Structures are given as structure tokens and as C-alpha cells.
Amino acid sequence: MDCIFCKIIAGEIPSSKVYEDDKILAFRDINPEAKVHVLVIPKTHIPSMDAVTEENSAVVAHIFTKIPAIAKEAGITNGYRVLSNCGPDAAQSVPHLHFHILGGEQLPAHLV
Numbered sequence: 001m002d003c004i005f006c007k008i009i010a011g012e013i014p015s016s017k018v019y020e021d022d023k024i025l026a027f028r029d030i031n032p033e034a035k036v037h038v039l040v041i042p043k044t045h046i047p048s049m050d051a052v053t054e055e056n057s058a059v060v061a062h063i064f065t066k067i068p069a070i071a072k073e074a075g076i077t078n079g080y081r082v083l084s085n086c087g088p089d090a091a092q093s094v095p096h097l098h099f100h101i102l103g104g105e106q107l108p109a110h111l112v
């Protein structure tokens with residue numbers, strides 16, 4: 001499949017890994033928008049939040065149970081923001097579900 005994040009999971013594109021298990025991968029964003037910027041993705045190809053269902057949502061729950069440890073592992077000590085862009089109006093640029101973890105510095109109080 002022609003998906004950048006599936007290629008990262010397969011090791012075909014290198015990434016700076018923060019955490020990995022059999023279900024998910026966390027790696028540093030190539031174009032960080034905060035001092036610490038990590039992406040967490042399911043190893044299964046789910047295109048976006050719009051494609052989350054009762055059948056595939058266990059991996060989403062798993063991601064959320066691991067986010068605190070991933071944030072800590074990435075060096076975040078004083079809070080962080082988690083977000084997921086879904087679809088054109090949110091400027092989603094990679095069509096493989098991912099959660100941004102942003103931190104390592106004081107973030108703006110509002111996104112826009």
C-alpha cells in the first residue's frame with residue numbers, strides 16, 4: 001500500500017522511534033511543531049478518525065493507555081497536548097490515523 005506511515009511501520013522509511021509494541025508505533029515528527037513532537041500510530045492501516053469503529057477501536061484505546069509513558073519517554077515532563085487531524089478542513093496530510101503528542105515547552109493556549 002502506498003502509505004508513508006505503513007512504510008515507516010514496515011521499516012522501508014526510517015524514523016526516530018520512541019516506542020513500539022505489537023500494535024502501535026510512536027516516532028518523532030519529521031517537521032516538529034513543538035520542542036517535542038511525537039506521532040503515535042496503529043500498525044493497522046486506519047485512514048482517519050472517521051474510520052474508527054467498534055471493531056477496530058481497541059487499538060485506539062491501547063494508544064491512549066500508552067500515551068503517558070510515550071510522552072515521558074520522549075522527554076516531556078510538564079504536560080502535553082494530543083490531537084488528531086481528520087479530513088481536509090483539519091488539514092490531515094497523511095491518511096493513516098495518527099495522534100500528535102506536542103510538548104516540551106509552553107504551548108499556545110488555543111490552536112487557532
Ligand code: 5GP
Pocket residue numbers: 004013015016027028029030031032039084085091092093094095
Ligand atoms: P497531519 O498533518 O496529517 O495531521 O500530520 C502528519 C504529520 O506527519 C506531519 O506533522 C508531518 O510532519 C509528519 N510526517 C510526514 N511524513 C513524515 C515522515 O516521513 N516521517 C516522519 N517522522 N514524519 C512525517
Ligand code: ZN
Pocket residue numbers: 003004005006007044045046095096
Ligand atoms: Zn497506512
